[in-house]
Amino acid sequence: MININIICIGKLKEDYLRSACAEYEKRLGAFCKLKITELAPARLPENPNDAQIEAALADESERILSKISNSDAVFALCIEGKELSSENFSKEIEKCAVSGFGSISFVIGGSHGLAPSVKSRAKFRLSMSPMTFPHQLARVMLLEQIYRAFMISNGGKYHK
Numbered sequence: 001m002i003n004i005n006i007i008c009i010g011k012l013k014e015d016y017l018r019s020a021c022a023e024y025e026k027r028l029g030a031f032c033k034l035k036i037t038e039l040a041p042a043r044l045p046e047n048p049n050d051a052q053i054e055a056a057l058a059d060e061s062e063r064i065l066s067k068i069s070n071s072d073a074v075f076a077l078c079i080e081g082k083e084l085s086s087e088n089f090s091k092e093i094e095k096c097a098v099s100g101f102g103s104i105s106f107v108i109g110g111s112h113g114l115a116p117s118v119k120s121r122a123k124f125r126l127s128m129s130p131m132t133f134p135h136q137l138a139r140v141m142l143l144e145q146i147y148r149a150f151m152i153s154n155g156g157k158y159h160k
Helices: 015-028 050-065 086-098 116-121 135-153
Strands: 002-009 032-039 073-082 103-108 124-126
Touching (some): 032 050, 086 103, 086 135
Parallel strands (some): 002 032, 002 103
């Protein structure tokens, strides 16, 4: 059974998002060992300048990278990443599993994204859509797509 780690900046604030995540966490238990790590966002002033944002991203990057093993396949969720169909996302997860990766780590940054150091560590840069979504909703969407990927791999009917 493969390990799936989701490393994210920030906590889920809304009950309905926590409930949705809990449902997918329960469903995923049949396919993987799931671990979600929430890291506090770096503190920024009300209207940060570019240097302050860069420093915050560097701080978050250090903490994110400390949660990733050298043997993990890393997927960084970022706007400039590649969009995949659910079927192709399922194939990417399968490739990681058969290539000897014991864990796959998905990284969701904060409102200012991810530092270049996290993106360069990634095996794959993934975009959910050209649209912008709240990072909390992105977590629900990612969990749903991981569940869908496992259902596709196992011939389930959920994805249709």
